Amino acid sequence: MNLRKVSAVSAAVVALALTATACGSGESEDSGKGGGKTIKVGIKFDQPGIGQKTPQGTFSGFDVDVATYVAKELGYSEKQIDFKETPSADRENALSRGDVEFIAASYSITEEREAKVDFAGPYLLAHQDVLIRADDKIGKAEDLNGKVLCSVAGSTSAQNVKEKFAKGAELKEYGGYSECLEGLQTGAVDALTTDDSILAGYAAQEQYKGKFKLAGLSLSNENYGVGVKKGSDLKDKINKALEKMVEDGSWDKAVEANFGPADYKNDPAPKIGDVVK
Missing domain, CATH: 3.40.190.10 (Periplasmic binding protein-like II)
Structure with missing residues (x-):
């Protein structure tokens, strides 16, 4: 009789443990796909107007505005975005290691880079x-x-x-x-x-x-894209977010806020997938 009671209690404990494990696993899986705790995003920390970390610990710049808009469309609030500094030389490695989910850091789309990562966009045509x-x-x-x-x-x-x-x-x-x-x-x-x-x-x-x-010389075309890990399903989701950013006027507002004081004659927002050679 006592043995049956002990067995019943043990079974209940195991069931509870399995339930807790399942819940914990679900939270971990969601953490990088919207609705989770945080999303890690790569940006520059030292480029005013593009991506900069202020002495107060806040972030500003056009790429920051783009990344914030995209993250919100993926289901993350501004407080859930964990910005990570990603220097130019480490961008591909940061994605392959899983250090960040996506990168918006004056990241020009090139054939060499496309062999290593996928790009959403372009979201800005620079020169x-x-x-x-x-x-x-x-x-x-x-x-x-x-x-x-x-x-x-x-x-x-x-x-x-x-x-x-x-x-x-x-x-x-x-x-x-x-x-x-x-x-x-x-x-x-x-x-x-x-x-x-x-x-x-x-x-x-x-x-x-x-x-x-x-001077307005336009010596080259630089198509800024959002980098994601090769094969990531985030590419299509980010493209939709970028299209919405343009359609609702948020893209124009971000350009004016970050580049306006320099009288920057920017190109219109590029069409998704239209990489200008």
Whole structure:
């Protein structure tokens, strides 16, 4: 009789344990697919206007606005988004390791990258351009001949200009974009080059407003996409979110909020799947 009671109690305990395990497993599976606890999203932390972490610990920039909108469409509130810094050199690895669910970090779609990850979008068509002082005139790339062009260590943008458009340009290498901006302000350099969206973000900073302008040269096409792990079903869901962002006007508002102060002449929102070569 006592043995039967003990067995019944044991069975109940096992049933409860199995139920708890099943519930815990469900929460874990949901954590990366909307409605779960958090979603990990890769962004840049050091690009004003694109993706930046402020001293107060908040995040701002066009890519941040895109990522936030997409995450909400996937079922996550703003508080459930866990932004992770993903430097350019580590973006593919971050996705393959599962460190992040998706990446919005001035991530240009290229054939080489598409072999490693999938892309939703594009959600922005940027172009390589040059940033100059507000009172200077650079109407075409050839005008950079004889000018001092700022080259950031590790970047190929300035070298591309010198090799393809202005062989007579002088390259001066600095450690980062902020140093280039200081050099541009003091006259140590005449121009800074990278994607126009990134340049616009820097020029829109409070301390630089009205001091610099983009030349509008459009030296290349850079199709920014949202990177996801190869084969992920998030690609189609993110594409739908991006389409909705454009349709309801949120895309235009994000462009104006992040690039407007630099008088950035952006292209219209690209059509999903339409990668401009």
